[in-house]
Each structure stands twice: as structure tokens, then as C-alpha cells.
Amino acid sequence: MDINKKLKELENVRMEGNNKVFTMYLNTDPADPDQQGGEWKIHFKNGMRNFEKYLEEANDKEELKNFQLVKKNVEKYMKENEQQQLKGIIVFATADEVVWYADMVQMRLENEFYWQETPELNQFRKLKDTYPKTGIILVQQNEIKVIESYLNQLEDTLSYELDVEEETWRVMQGPRKGNSATGMGSTNLQKDNFEARYEANQQRWYKSIAPKLDKQAKEKKWEKIFVVGEAASSKELEKQMNKTVNEVIQKNMLDHEESKVMKEVLG
Structure with missing residues (x-):
């Protein structure tokens, strides 16, 4: 993967209305003392549930539907790659899959979840800057x-x-x-x-x-x-x-x- 090319693509993403971009940084580092019991699964579940609960309370059915489509795709990716975990997982996704990027990385991440008009790229940039070719x-x-x-x-x-x-x-x-x-x-x-x-x-x-x-x-x-x-x-x-x-x-x-x-x- 050319991370520089992907970063430029993501920097130009701007969604409108109820079709937002989901961003996830998840710490799955097995060497992290806080991850010894597979706590990343709990962080992932809580992060997804919080967005779902918020959208339900906002009574925005279309946006909730979009988020649930993203959630389904992300959960599928997580299940398929559960036995191949590295230090972290990064996901950028939209319901229509115009944006879909999911990768396991060899850098410990801070747990962060976003659902907004643009992807959150700070930790992605850090990966690029810290571990170039x-x-x-x-x-x-x-x-x-x-x-x-x-x-x-x-x-x-x-x-x-x-x-x-x-x-x-x-x-x-x-x-x-x-x-x-x-x-x-x-x-x-x-x-x-x-x-x-x-x-x-x-x-x-x-x-x-x-x-x-x-x-x-x-x-x-x-x-x-x-x-x-x-x-x-x-x-x-x-x-x-x-x-x-x-x-x-x-x-x-x-x-x-x-x-x-x-x-x-x-x-």
C-alpha cells in the first residue's frame, strides 16, 4: 500500500448530509498490558454502540441506517482478521463504500472513533511519518x-x-x-x-x-x-x-x- 497516495485521497473526502465517514483507530497490541484480556473487543463494541445509541436518540433513521451498514462491514472485517491481529487497526468507511479502507498496522494506536463529514487523519499521518520506507x-x-x-x-x-x-x-x-x-x-x-x-x-x-x-x-x-x-x-x-x-x-x-x-x- 502506498500510504502517501491513500492519505491524499482521504484528505479530499468530504461527505454531506446523513452519509458520513466512519473513522476507527483501535489498539490491539498484545504486548500492551491493558490488552491482555482482549479488551480491544470491548472498546470496539462500546465505540460502535455509542454511535448507534446517539443516532437512535436523534431519531435520524436514514443516518442510523447508513451507520449500521458501515458497522456490518467493519464487524465482518474484524471477524475475518481476528487471528491475524498486529498492534492496531485503522478503518475509514462510508455506507456506500465510496470510502473503504481497513488495515492492520504495526503501530500502537489510541482508541478513537469518529462519525463525521471528513475522515480523522491524525494517527494515520503519524503512522506515515513514524514508519516511512x-x-x-x-x-x-x-x-x-x-x-x-x-x-x-x-x-x-x-x-x-x-x-x-x-x-x-x-x-x-x-x-x-x-x-x-x-x-x-x-x-x-x-x-x-x-x-x-x-x-x-x-x-x-x-x-x-x-x-x-x-x-x-x-x-x-x-x-x-x-x-x-x-x-x-x-x-x-x-x-x-x-x-x-x-x-x-x-x-x-x-x-x-x-x-x-x-x-x-x-x-
Whole structure:
């Protein structure tokens, strides 16, 4: 999903009369202490019931009918996706389905419900601003792993390993093997020899991979870039890249699961 495109569409929505826009932000984060008992179901039920009760008391039958159509669609979506919950759910909807957007997001939300002429977009904008298209580059001597993230969700991964003998970075195929000091070459260099060679050549090695990373950042339209690795590796790679790096995190996380890396880097 292109959230920038969707945001522009929603900013132009303005309904009239009794055909209003429903907006819902619902906190479903299982890590939230307030959600341990599935309290989001209660918040959802209460939020819908409050609108229904208000419209019944206002004796606006047409608007009540419209809201109930929206309610039916939202309840269907919630039921179908109950076992796939992330941290939050965002919904924008109208009775005629001219507006219909429902998505589970990896950001904790504040519970909010609106029934008005325009969609309420504050938390949607926060999601866009907090978790734009991001490249996380993990570096560890002769290995580099790129994690692409969008809206705090994993988009793709790509790993490179240096063939030390040919001094060529290659895309790794298949599951990553344990870290070695030999790269993909057929030789059996001793660790001490590799360390000495690394110290002598790291600037040139990272200079040769940097254009590939810059190209990837441009093609994938990364809005933020993080380089993560031990001090020498991460700082040297940052220096060789033309793209601006938002932050260098001096921590070796190349062997960590992508979800753990994203949590550490993106919060």
C-alpha cells in the first residue's frame, strides 16, 4: 500500500448530509498490558454502540441506517482478521463504500472513533511519518544484510557476502550460513590472516559495495537509512555511501531475526 497516495485521497473526502465517514483507530497490541484480556473487543463494541445509541436518540433513521451498514462491514472485517491481529487497526468507511479502507498496522494506536463529514487523519499521518520506507543495512566485516521496512512491517531482505579472493560482493542465495572469515572463496584463510587483510582493505571493499546500496535506496525510494554494525564497519560503510544515512547504530545485529532488528532500530 502506498500510504502517501491513500492519505491524499482521504484528505479530499468530504461527505454531506446523513452519509458520513466512519473513522476507527483501535489498539490491539498484545504486548500492551491493558490488552491482555482482549479488551480491544470491548472498546470496539462500546465505540460502535455509542454511535448507534446517539443516532437512535436523534431519531435520524436514514443516518442510523447508513451507520449500521458501515458497522456490518467493519464487524465482518474484524471477524475475518481476528487471528491475524498486529498492534492496531485503522478503518475509514462510508455506507456506500465510496470510502473503504481497513488495515492492520504495526503501530500502537489510541482508541478513537469518529462519525463525521471528513475522515480523522491524525494517527494515520503519524503512522506515515513514524514508519516511512526504510532501509536497515547490517554490516559485519565481509557480510552485509539489507532489511527493507515500510510502516514498521518487513518488506524484503537481501544479503551480500564478499568473495575475499576475487574481492567481489555476491548476493547470497538460500539460507545464510554461519559467519566465516573466508567469505565465499574456496580458500581456508586463518582468522588472523583475514583480520589483517580486512584492516588493510575495508575502505576499498566497502567502496565497491556502496553503489549497489545507493542504487537500492533510490529504486526502493527509502526515506530513511540506518547502518548497523560494529564501529569500524558501520562508520566506514556510511562514509562510502552517497545516500544520507539517518543514523549509525554501533551494534552487531547481523545474526538477529529481522523482527528483533526492526524493534531495536525503529522502536
